[in-house]
Amino acid sequence: MAFLRRQSRLQRPVHAAEESDSSRKWRVVDLALFHALHGGTVANMVPALTGFSFDMRKDSERRAGWKCETVLEGIPEDRLLWNIAKKHGYTTLFGATGCNGFLGTRYCRKWLEQFDRVVPSLEIDPNCHSQHELRALMFDRDGKRGCIGKKRPSKHLLDYFLRFQEIHTDRPIFAYLHLEASHESQHALQLIDEALAEHLQGLSRLPPEARPIVVLAGDHGPPNECDEKSPLVSLLIPEARLPDKGCTGGVGTCGQTQIPSNITGTLRKTMQENARLWRRSIWNLEHNRFVISSWYDMYATLRHLMSGQDPGGAAQNERQWDAPDHRAQSLLTKLPRQRTCTQAGVPEWHCGCARTWVGYCPLAQRGQWAVAERALNEVNQLVATAGSKFRVDASVCQHIGLEEVLSCEMHLPSYQRIQENLQGAGNQERTILRIRMLTTVGMEFEFCAYMRFKSLSGHLQDVEGYVDELLQLFPRSRYRPNEKCTPQNLDPAFCACGDQAELRKRPAIDEDLPTSPT
Structure with a gap:
C-alpha cells in the first residue's frame, strides 16, 4: 500500500468551504487488467519500487538469509522510489507488519535508514523464517513480544500512519506500508479489511489538502490459483481533489470554476493549465483501467505523481529478452487499448491465465x-x-x-x-x-x-x-x-x-x- 500526498503546486485546487458528505468520499479506479509478475513479493515489489526487474536467480540466496543487499544489489540508489520522493520534497515513511525478505526485517537497516521515519516494528525473532511462524509466535506469547496493547499488527500500523498524517498536514508525504496476509487462505484478508475501512474513514476526515492518494494493492494474487496473476490494484483519489463542477463533457473545461475569482493574470492561467492537466491525467487513468499494465507502469505512475511530469526514459527497465518491446508507461498518460503483455513487461509465457x-x-x-x-x-x-x-x-x-x-x-x-x-x-x-x-x-x-x-x-x-x-x-x-x-x-x-x-x-x-x- 502506498500513500502519496501531492505537493500544493501540483494538486488540483481544493477548497474547505465547499466540503460536503460527497466530497469526503473516494474516487476508486480499479485496474482490471493489472498483471502481476512471475514470483512472489520480491519479484513484484522490486519493479514497483525501483522500476527494474528482479533477478530470480537471486531468490534462493534471498530466502536462505533474508539479505536485503541481495535483493537490491546493482540497483542505483537514485532509482529507489523513496529517495526520489525525498528529492521532490516529500517526507517518507515505511512500515511493515512482518518480514518479507525485502524490507521490514532487521537485515534491511541500510534501506530503512533512508526513510525519514519507520513505524516501530514488531519485535521479531532474528531468523524470522515465515509469516506462519510470526503468527504462531504472536498467538503463543499472547502479544508479549509484539505491540503493546490489544491491536493487531495491521491496526497498529494503520493507526500510526493516520496519526503521522494528522501531525504533518503541512507537507507532502510518501508512505509505503506492507501489510502481510496469509498466502494459503483468503480468510486472512478479513483480519485487515475492517481496519482498512476505518483507516480510509480517518483519512477522509483530514483537511482536504492533506488527504493522500492511496494505492491499495496486493503484490500478487493467491498462489497456485488463476488469480495469482491478477491481484487487486486500486487507486483511491479523494473526491475533494476532483470536483466535477464546470466539467460539461469536455476535458478542457474542467477545473476552471474552482479557481477563486480574485486570482488573475499569469497565476490564473497557470492554475487553469494545472487543473486541465490534472483532470486529463485522471481521465487517462480511468481510460487505462482496461489496458494491460504491471508494476513497472505503477513505478512510472508514482514518479509522475511525485514530480508532476511523465518520467519517460528515466523510469525504464533494462532490456528483457522475454519482453523485448517492453516500455514502462505512466498510467496518467493514455495507453493503447491493444497493449500487449510484453509491452507491459510481462513475458508472453506468463501472460493471462486459463486462455494462455x-x-x-x-x-x-x-x-x-x-x-x-x-x-x-x-x-x-x-x-x-x-x-x-x-x-x-x-x-x-x-x-x-x-x-x-x-x-x-x-x-x-x-x-x-x-x-x-x-x-x-x-x-x-x-x-x-x-x-x-x-x-x-x-x-x-x-x-x-x-x-x-x-x-x-x-x-x-x-x-x-x-x-x-x-x-x-x-x-x-x-x-x-x-x-x-x-x-x-x-x-x-x-x-x-x-x-x-x-x-x-x-x-x-x-x-x-x-x-x-x-
Missing part, C-alpha cells in the same frame, strides 16, 4: 519425465553447491527424486505457431512448456522449459525436441516443515529435511485461520 495455456504437450510421457529429471538434477546440484560455498553440512537435505509428472502444458500462442510452422519436413519452431511435478520427498515444483522442435515428416506428432533452457523453477507446495532444519544460508524451498508427511499436506481452500485474542 492449453492442456496439450508435444512430449511423450518418457520425454516429460526426462525433462523433469533434468530440472531436479539442477535443484540437487544447487543445494550441494551452496553447501560447499557456505561451508555448511548439506547432507541433511535429502536427495530429491521424481515421483510423478503432474501436468505438462503448452503456451497457447506458441502452440498456434507450431501448428502452422511444423507442417513441412525439416521446419523448426520454438515453444515453451510448463511442467508441474511431484517429488519423492512430497514437494511439488513447477518450471518452464524453452524447447526447439524439428518436424521430421510434416506431422505435428512426428517431431524431435531439444531443451534450450529451463527457467522459473519454483516451489508450488509448502516448505514450512523445512525451515527449522535447513542449515543457515541454504534455501528451505529446496532443502528437503522436514517430515515427509507434513511436506505432502496440501492446504484446504476454505482452511480457517485461528483468531487472535481481542
Whole structure:
C-alpha cells in the first residue's frame, strides 16, 4: 500500500468551504487488467519500487538469509522510489507488519535508514523464517513480544500512519506500508479489511489538502490459483481533489470554476493549465483501467505523481529478452487499448491465465519425465553447491527424486505457431512448456522449459525436441516443515529435511485461520 500526498503546486485546487458528505468520499479506479509478475513479493515489489526487474536467480540466496543487499544489489540508489520522493520534497515513511525478505526485517537497516521515519516494528525473532511462524509466535506469547496493547499488527500500523498524517498536514508525504496476509487462505484478508475501512474513514476526515492518494494493492494474487496473476490494484483519489463542477463533457473545461475569482493574470492561467492537466491525467487513468499494465507502469505512475511530469526514459527497465518491446508507461498518460503483455513487461509465457495455456504437450510421457529429471538434477546440484560455498553440512537435505509428472502444458500462442510452422519436413519452431511435478520427498515444483522442435515428416506428432533452457523453477507446495532444519544460508524451498508427511499436506481452500485474542 502506498500513500502519496501531492505537493500544493501540483494538486488540483481544493477548497474547505465547499466540503460536503460527497466530497469526503473516494474516487476508486480499479485496474482490471493489472498483471502481476512471475514470483512472489520480491519479484513484484522490486519493479514497483525501483522500476527494474528482479533477478530470480537471486531468490534462493534471498530466502536462505533474508539479505536485503541481495535483493537490491546493482540497483542505483537514485532509482529507489523513496529517495526520489525525498528529492521532490516529500517526507517518507515505511512500515511493515512482518518480514518479507525485502524490507521490514532487521537485515534491511541500510534501506530503512533512508526513510525519514519507520513505524516501530514488531519485535521479531532474528531468523524470522515465515509469516506462519510470526503468527504462531504472536498467538503463543499472547502479544508479549509484539505491540503493546490489544491491536493487531495491521491496526497498529494503520493507526500510526493516520496519526503521522494528522501531525504533518503541512507537507507532502510518501508512505509505503506492507501489510502481510496469509498466502494459503483468503480468510486472512478479513483480519485487515475492517481496519482498512476505518483507516480510509480517518483519512477522509483530514483537511482536504492533506488527504493522500492511496494505492491499495496486493503484490500478487493467491498462489497456485488463476488469480495469482491478477491481484487487486486500486487507486483511491479523494473526491475533494476532483470536483466535477464546470466539467460539461469536455476535458478542457474542467477545473476552471474552482479557481477563486480574485486570482488573475499569469497565476490564473497557470492554475487553469494545472487543473486541465490534472483532470486529463485522471481521465487517462480511468481510460487505462482496461489496458494491460504491471508494476513497472505503477513505478512510472508514482514518479509522475511525485514530480508532476511523465518520467519517460528515466523510469525504464533494462532490456528483457522475454519482453523485448517492453516500455514502462505512466498510467496518467493514455495507453493503447491493444497493449500487449510484453509491452507491459510481462513475458508472453506468463501472460493471462486459463486462455494462455492449453492442456496439450508435444512430449511423450518418457520425454516429460526426462525433462523433469533434468530440472531436479539442477535443484540437487544447487543445494550441494551452496553447501560447499557456505561451508555448511548439506547432507541433511535429502536427495530429491521424481515421483510423478503432474501436468505438462503448452503456451497457447506458441502452440498456434507450431501448428502452422511444423507442417513441412525439416521446419523448426520454438515453444515453451510448463511442467508441474511431484517429488519423492512430497514437494511439488513447477518450471518452464524453452524447447526447439524439428518436424521430421510434416506431422505435428512426428517431431524431435531439444531443451534450450529451463527457467522459473519454483516451489508450488509448502516448505514450512523445512525451515527449522535447513542449515543457515541454504534455501528451505529446496532443502528437503522436514517430515515427509507434513511436506505432502496440501492446504484446504476454505482452511480457517485461528483468531487472535481481542
